[in-house]
Amino acid sequence: MHVMILGGGVVGVTSAYYLAKAGHRVTVIERQPGAGLETSFANAGQVSPGYSAPWAAPGIPVKALKWLMMRHRPLVLWPRLEPRLYGWLARMLANCTQDAYARNKGRMVRLAEYSRDALRDLRTETGLAYDHREKGTLQLFRTRKQLDHVGDDTGVLDAYGVPYEVLDPAGCIAAEPALARVGGVFVGGLRLPGDETGDAHLFTQGLAALCEGLGVTFRYGVSIARLHREGDRITGVETTEGVLLRADAYVAAMGSYTPALLRPLGIALPVYPVKGYSLTLPVTDPDAAPVSTVMDETYKVAITRLGERIRVGGTAELAGFSRALREPRRETLARSVGDLFPAGGDFARASFWTGLRPMTPDGTPIVGATRIANLFTNTGHGTLGWTMACGSGRLLADLVTGRTPDIASDDLAIDRYAA
Missing domain, CATH: 3.30.9.10 (D-Amino Acid Oxidase, subunit A, domain 2)
Structure with a gap:
């Protein structure tokens, strides 16, 4: 399967890594000239589940x-x-409220603990510094x-x-x-x-290089204009240069800019x-x-x-x-x-x-499927993008692949806001 990641920050690059490890052909679209140059560039450096x-x-x-x-x-x-x-x-x-706080913190700790373990596994496997x-x-x-x-x-x-x-x-x-x-x-x-602790920018740049070794294609300096949709599927990504890029599945991981991309599709991300x-x-x-x-x-x-x-x-x-x-x-x-x-x-x-x-208003990122069959999200991590990146990327890869994730994930997707 060809999967296109929209966004080359720490969340997008970790998603690309785990999808490539799962055997998919992966393309990352990023408007900056390199990986991890926006919110991932100089954050606080905590990996704090x-x-x-x-x-x-x-x-x-x-x-x-x-x-x-x-x-x-x-x-x-x-x-x-x-x-x-x-x-x-x-x-x-x-x-x-007390009930909402306990529910939301429970979700966040679950994903963050899983992510810290995934980061340790990745570090052991790759030797990334x-x-x-x-x-x-x-x-x-x-x-x-x-x-x-x-x-x-x-x-x-x-x-x-x-x-x-x-x-x-x-x-x-x-x-x-x-x-x-x-x-x-x-x-x-x-x-x-x-x-x-660790430098998210150094990590993202190093992991992007490892991804290239796994066959991931990075298209830097490419801005996204809109997504094309036919029925219940995305059929392509139109760039500001007018080029239409196609894949089998798409992952929206553009941080704060993700809602504007998905709003024309009728998907309201509260980010x-x-x-x-x-x-x-x-x-x-x-x-x-x-x-x-x-x-x-x-x-x-x-x-x-x-x-x-x-x-x-x-x-x-x-x-x-x-x-x-x-x-x-x-x-x-x-x-x-x-x-x-x-x-x-x-x-x-x-x-x-x-x-x-x-x-997000509840603090929990939005990771998982949308009501459009081949469109997924991995965004809304707030101050914890670095903390939750590896867990979110690994979880997202499982969901795209059709595997049962290692942790409960039904309450992480966009449909939790439907209630």
Whole structure:
């Protein structure tokens, strides 16, 4: 079978890899000149199944109002005359119940744990190097109130057998020794020892090269204009150059741009771009830098060690498809890493970046079949595209091939929104 992947980010490339391993002929269409150059390029670097949780949670509406008032706020909402934004926000608010949170987090942890295992298998099989570390994630609490609410998440972790440790300040320092230099900033933490870190861009580029060795064709610099449909099947992909590309099956993996591609087909994907930012600092003192990933719970910022760099990622900005780099967002990232690892990196040489995360209102990606027989989706991973990429790609390949997946997947496809 010839399968065409629409999108060459980490999710599209992992989908291509597993489909090629399943024996299919695969073509990847990507508008950029290479793989992993958009949202996969400079994300926070976490592979964090233990930290997988929907943003829609009980108490979030009240917290969001407080965040919007903070100087270094983790949430930014630009008022816009955009019905899609407010419809998406309404659906997200509808998921801010205890039952919905437990259901959605369960789905996310299931896929993320499977994905972490798939990534380990892939790494063992291929020897792919991408500055990865297997030293866990430390969610750091600056206030006693944050620490007292740690049980809100550990219940689901218990249900899925995800290991964790609730730590006092001494335990946090044992996990991340550089924190000994900033005593008094934090009161405790939640450590997830099964989490990993790694550079998603390096991974995606390396895996794309391996895919080419498996016979995958990459067509870079090709923009998609529309999908052609006859009856219940897609019959081709029209490019902006007017060329019609044909395959037997199609996988829409274009992140935040997927809804616009599928909307003319009558498929309404509830995916909205949530803008994130990152700083990348060269390490100046390894002993003063993080060992792995530290999640600053107050600012919702992830600080990750990637080889000889520190990657600082965070902020949820609802600003449509704007790619403007806004200085206040940089200040928030710098404030977080400056508080916790002030001597670890060279702030004067930091690079500033932004990307658009494709977010669903329930936090769970949309992976699986659509009502069009030969069209599948693999999108909507939000902040967890890197965490869930290998599991989503492997699952998608099973579904396209007609094999029974290793994990339950009926509640991951687009039809879960029909109810």
